Amino acid sequence: MAERFQAVVRSEGTGTFIEVPLDVPAVFGRVRARVQVTVNGWTWRSTVMRYGERYYLPLNARNREGAGVTAGDRVAVSVELDAEPRDVAVPADLADALAAAGLRAAWDACSYSHRREWVEAIEGAKRPGTRTRRVVRAVASVSSS
Numbered sequence: 001m002a003e004r005f006q007a008v009v010r011s012e013g014t015g016t017f018i019e020v021p022l023d024v025p026a027v028f029g030r031v032r033a034r035v036q037v038t039v040n041g042w043t044w045r046s047t048v049m050r051y052g053e054r055y056y057l058p059l060n061a062r063n064r065e066g067a068g069v070t071a072g073d074r075v076a077v078s079v080e081l082d083a084e085p086r087d088v089a090v091p092a093d094l095a096d097a098l099a100a101a102g103l104r105a106a107w108d109a110c111s112y113s114h115r116r117e118w119v120e121a122i123e124g125a126k127r128p129g130t131r132t133r134r135v136v137r138a139v140a141s142v143s144s145s
Contacts, residue, residue: 002038002080003027009059011071016064018077020055024048028081038078042067045082047113086112088119093131097139106142114141 007018033048044063049056098104118138125131
């Protein structure tokens with residue numbers, strides 16, 4: 001069941017976020033709950049973060065654009081538990097590079113967020129050379145983690 005509330009999109013330093021005015025552990029069963037968030041009809045997967053006694057949802061540029069919001073906007077938020085597995089489809093060139101480096105198990109051990117960001121960067125490349133550099137960079141990141 002979805003929880004609904006009103007919040008103001010806030011920005012501090014380089015981060016943009018929505019404060020969650022719920023007792024997150026009581027509602028979702030854990031402090032860092034995996035959730036699906038909907039703002040203005042735009043839905044994304046996230047994890048509730050706790051800082052001190054408060055709970056927050058990060059709001060990156062992609063999700064701000066998708067929801068059509070900026071810092072200072074008052075928004076209606078819907079949050080529900082996300083029990084689906086978080087998997088990322090690995091592009092063939094990245095899969096080949098990980099296998100060649102013997103890092104597929106290390107890739108699988110990385111967080112969903114990191115894997116998703118690396119794949120989005122690779123698939124967002126417009127030129128083959130850029131894509132290749134991003135594959136190399138992702139493999140290097142996995143190797144050093």
